[in-house]
Amino acid sequence: MTIASPRIHEVPDDLLAAIDYCYDQGWTDGLPVVPPVVDRVKAMLAADSRPPDTVIARHPATGLDLSLHAAAVNAVMAGCLPDYFPVLVAAFEAMDKPEFNFHGSTASTGGSAPLLIVSGPYADEIGMNADVNLFGPGNRANATIGRAVRLILRNVFQMLPGISDKSTQGNPGKYSFCIAERARGNPWPLLCEAQGYPKGASSVTVYAGGGFCNVENHGGNTPEQILGSVADAMANYGCITLGQAVVILAPEHMQIVAGAGWTREQAQAFLFSQAKRPVEGMKGVGKYRDREYDTQHGAGAHALAERDFMHRGLTPDDILITMGGGDAGGHSCFIPSWSRGRGSIKQHGAIRIPK
Amino acid sequence: MQLYSPLSTTPKRKLFRAPALGKIDGMRIGVLENGKLNAEEMLNEVAALFVQRHGCTVRSLASKSNASAPAPANTLVKVAQEVDFLITGLGD
Numbered sequence: 001m002t003i004a005s006p007r008i009h010e011v012p013d014d015l016l017a018a019i020d021y022c023y024d025q026g027w028t029d030g031l032p033v034v035p036p037v038v039d040r041v042k043a044m045l046a047a048d049s050r051p052p053d054t055v056i057a058r059h060p061a062t063g064l065d066l067s068l069h070a071a072a073v074n075a076v077m078a079g080c081l082p083d084y085f086p087v088l089v090a091a092f093e094a095m096d097k098p099e100f101n102f103h104g105s106t107a108s109t110g111g112s113a114p115l116l117i118v119s120g121p122y123a124d125e126i127g128m129n130a131d132v133n134l135f136g137p138g139n140r141a142n143a144t145i146g147r148a149v150r151l152i153l154r155n156v157f158q159m160l161p162g163i164s165d166k167s168t169q170g171n172p173g174k175y176s177f178c179i180a181e182r183a184r185g186n187p188w189p190l191l192c193e194a195q196g197y198p199k200g201a202s203s204v205t206v207y208a209g210g211g212f213c214n215v216e217n218h219g220g221n222t223p224e225q226i227l228g229s230v231a232d233a234m235a236n237y238g239c240i241t242l243g244q245a246v247v248i249l250a251p252e253h254m255q256i257v258a259g260a261g262w263t264r265e266q267a268q269a270f271l272f273s274q275a276k277r278p279v280e281g282m283k284g285v286g287k288y289r290d291r292e293y294d295t296q297h298g299a300g301a302h303a304l305a306e307r308d309f310m311h312r313g314l315t316p317d318d319i320l321i322t323m324g325g326g327d328a329g330g331h332s333c334f335i336p337s338w339s340r341g342r343g344s345i346k347q348h349g350a351i352r353i354p355k
Numbered sequence: 356m357q358l359y360s361p362l363s364t365t366p367k368r369k370l371f372r373a374p375a376l377g378k379i380d381g382m383r384i385g386v387l388e389n390g391k392l393n394a395e396e397m398l399n400e401v402a403a404l405f406v407q408r409h410g411c412t413v414r415s416l417a418s419k420s421n422a423s424a425p426a427p428a429n430t431l432v433k434v435a436q437e438v439d440f441l442i443t444g445l446g447d
Contacts, residue, residue: 156363
């Protein structure tokens with residue numbers, strides 16, 4: 001499909017008036033945006049060597065395209081610096097994979113937000129936060145990259161609250177949901193390494209996150225105790241589904257788990273084995289339907305992993321685990337998936353670093 | 356001051372409604388359910404009303420494996436050959 005030239009709006013040379021103009025056009029997430037002046041957009045585009053009309057994602061339902069140019073405009077509005085742009089581009093290239101199903105995950109009543117986890121040296125190069133107050137405010141890269149994702153979903157793909165975005169309650173991550181994986185002191189291979197990218201490369205993982213669940217445990221001092229409390233959060237009757245999971249272990253918790261010699265794979269296997277509820281209990285809260293296994297997962301996926309129990313996810317690989325947050329505190333987190341099954345599968349992509 | 360529009364530059368697609376059926380009586384019905392809780396039950400109830408009131412026949416039940424993704428083209432092509440109209444909708 002042919003892409004038209006980007007439209008230019010002439011506004012008075014008054015910054016505050018330009019911010020108000022953006023509000024009037026319906027271009028914001030409710031907060032003020034940086035007016036996307038031409039020079040700033042061009043500077044953003046310089047962070048990617050491809051032509052500005054290169055399409056990096058397409059909406060599967062409406063056919064609307066995301067060009068590099070439109071991504072750059074929204075990145076400027078979100079407050080991104082040009083160095084952040086490669087992360088944003090990689091995130092949408094990953095979300096464009098059909099398995100992520102970004103239409104469903106952003107239109108659904110489930111109210112999810114795309115969580116971005118940036119892994120590898122580029123996170124440090126652009127000053128991302130992987131440390132204290134990981135999911136909180138205060139870091140420009142984390143905040144504005146995540147915000148740019150939301151602005152693109154709104155402005156380019158027209159996922160408008162109440163119209164095409166039907167979130168029942170939404171979640172705060174819909175303003176911004178972007179973190180860096182903590183490399184400092186991380187005893188496990190970084191995600192980008194586990195994903196098979198070459199040494200020195202960085203990646204971004206995208207995941208349709210349905211919220212945030214703090215897992216507090218200041219008394220446990222064995223892997224089983226720490227991960228047991230995480231597993232319980234993953235499998236509470238409100239959260240448990242067959243969907244995937246993201247677990248960010250606090251450094252204190254990671255020291256206990258990895259300090260006992262546990263690998264990521266062992267931790268995944270333990271969480272999968274423990275994050276479960278009995279089928280009878282699921283029936284008791286009205287959340288179990290036999291046919292759901294057949295229709296959502298295809299032939300052969302019906303069998304329960306364990307007789308009479310429903311586990312979170314289908315296999316241990318459905319659980320992404322890494323480390324993040326400040327040195328002090330027994331606070332990890334579990335982020336449930338939007339999808340109750342296979343409706344959205346986490347994806348990742350390489351970050352193209354400008355030469 | 357010049358601002359770039361943040362909207363997509365993709366031209367709007369031209370969408371058309373399918374022509375209305377001249378009559379409903381005796382038509383062949385397909386049901387496309389999306390796998391959500393109660394979708395099949397609700398749609399079958401709707402289809403039953405057409406059978407009862409208009410003498411329709413239910414010829415085909417198709418399922419989507421992903422409720423929030425468009426139905427695969429081959430599913431729609433297959434169903435279109437078997438029915439005069441299709442009933443679909445959400446569950447939950």
